[in-house]
Amino acid sequence: MRALTAAAVGLAAALALVLTVTAAGPPSGRTSPKPLLTTVPEHP
Template sequence: MRALIAATVGLVAALALVLTMSAVGAPPGETSPKPLLTTVPEHP
């Protein structure tokens, strides 16, 4: 029973965090025009 309560509390906390972040919105700013490197450069 304690495991079920702990899982419920964790789920409620995670949901509250998601809703809070959604309400606050994205921070102001722009994305970088430069692409990110997705591969490791090869060394000779």
């Protein structure tokens, strides 16, 4: 019975966290239009 209670409390906490993050919405700001370099450019 303790395991079932612990699982229910953990599930409720996880659900509350998800709802909190969802309610907060996306972060403000914008992404950079410049692509990230994945390789080092060669110098002639």
